[in-house]
Amino acid sequence: MSAHTDIRSEGWISRLPSPWRPYALLARLDRPIGVWLLFLPGAWGILLAGPGWRRGLWLLALFALGSVVMRGAGCVVNDLWDRDIDRKVARTAGRPLASGALRARHALVFLGLLLAVGLVILLQLPPLARALGAASLLLVALYPAAKRITWWPQLMMGFTFGFGAPLGYAAAADRIDAAWAALYAATILWDLGFDTIYAHQDREDDALAGVKSTARLFGEHTRPFLTACYTGTVMLLVLAGWLARLSMGFYLMLAVPAALLAWQVASLDIHDPAGCLRLFRLNREVGLAVALALLAGWA
Numbered sequence: 001m002s003a004h005t006d007i008r009s010e011g012w013i014s015r016l017p018s019p020w021r022p023y024a025l026l027a028r029l030d031r032p033i034g035v036w037l038l039f040l041p042g043a044w045g046i047l048l049a050g051p052g053w054r055r056g057l058w059l060l061a062l063f064a065l066g067s068v069v070m071r072g073a074g075c076v077v078n079d080l081w082d083r084d085i086d087r088k089v090a091r092t093a094g095r096p097l098a099s100g101a102l103r104a105r106h107a108l109v110f111l112g113l114l115l116a117v118g119l120v121i122l123l124q125l126p127p128l129a130r131a132l133g134a135a136s137l138l139l140v141a142l143y144p145a146a147k148r149i150t151w152w153p154q155l156m157m158g159f160t161f162g163f164g165a166p167l168g169y170a171a172a173a174d175r176i177d178a179a180w181a182a183l184y185a186a187t188i189l190w191d192l193g194f195d196t197i198y199a200h201q202d203r204e205d206d207a208l209a210g211v212k213s214t215a216r217l218f219g220e221h222t223r224p225f226l227t228a229c230y231t232g233t234v235m236l237l238v239l240a241g242w243l244a245r246l247s248m249g250f251y252l253m254l255a256v257p258a259a260l261l262a263w264q265v266a267s268l269d270i271h272d273p274a275g276c277l278r279l280f281r282l283n284r285e286v287g288l289a290v291a292l293a294l295l296a297g298w299a
């Protein structure tokens with residue numbers, strides 16, 4: 001079993017009062033990349049809709065806070081489902097529920113608090129966005145089961161993490177249309193690609209534990225699969241921009257995230273877990289570059 005782990009208990013986490021630390025680790029506050037990858041699709045949706053700057057900044061602030069809260073809630077649900085599996089995987093064996101630092105009842109109380117905060121944030125949005133946000137809880141609840149029943153849990157992750165895009169668009173535009181659908185499809189493929197890279201960290205341990213993933217499914221053929229995912233992402237972003245009638249600045253700036261995605265494909269080494277984690281984290285820069293392209297499209 002590999003000694004590779006992405007848990008970070010040092011840094012600011014180590015300065016928290018000791019009773020708080022397991023909760024911070026349970027919510028993955030030591031690894032903000034997950035918050036970024038949940039927030040950025042929401043930011044894309046808001047920016048694609050093109051609200052006024054006051055409304056846009058307010059929505060971006062709400063979605064930023066909501067991403068911290070709901071990413072934490074999703075991690076709690078995931079770890080409650082997976083605590084027995086996590087004990088068998090080197091990267092996850094130190095998680096609070098798997099290691100015994102927290103009991104399930106503690107996690108459930110914490111989950112209730114996070115969901116209460118999330119509800120307060122959701123109530124600040126228009127009725128259509130509220131309905132979509134409530135519906136997304138079903139995805140959050142079902143996602144951890146996907147790895148037990150399908151080889152495509154990363155696709156389910158795409159539907160779940162990528163839901164911020166249609167939610168952000170609905171919050172800003174208060175409607176559902178073709179641009180909304182194209183953007184959601186783009187985020188699903190983007191998430192499917194980078195989560196497949198992420199899953200290669202656990203490929204061998206997952207095989208021993210009987211956990212399914214697209215990393216195990218495609219194995220040495222991951223690069224062409226990743227090429228298809230990322231090509232589809234860029235094409236769908238172009239379609240969303242065209243449907244939203246963005247200016248030429250969007251298409252020119254979109255070359256930057258496209259190049260970053262191509263770099264991930266070219267650099268992928270599925271036998272290097274630490275390298276896979278680095279490529280996965282690079283998607284924060286991809287997401288920020290897409291957001292800047294959307295801003296350029298309204299200039």
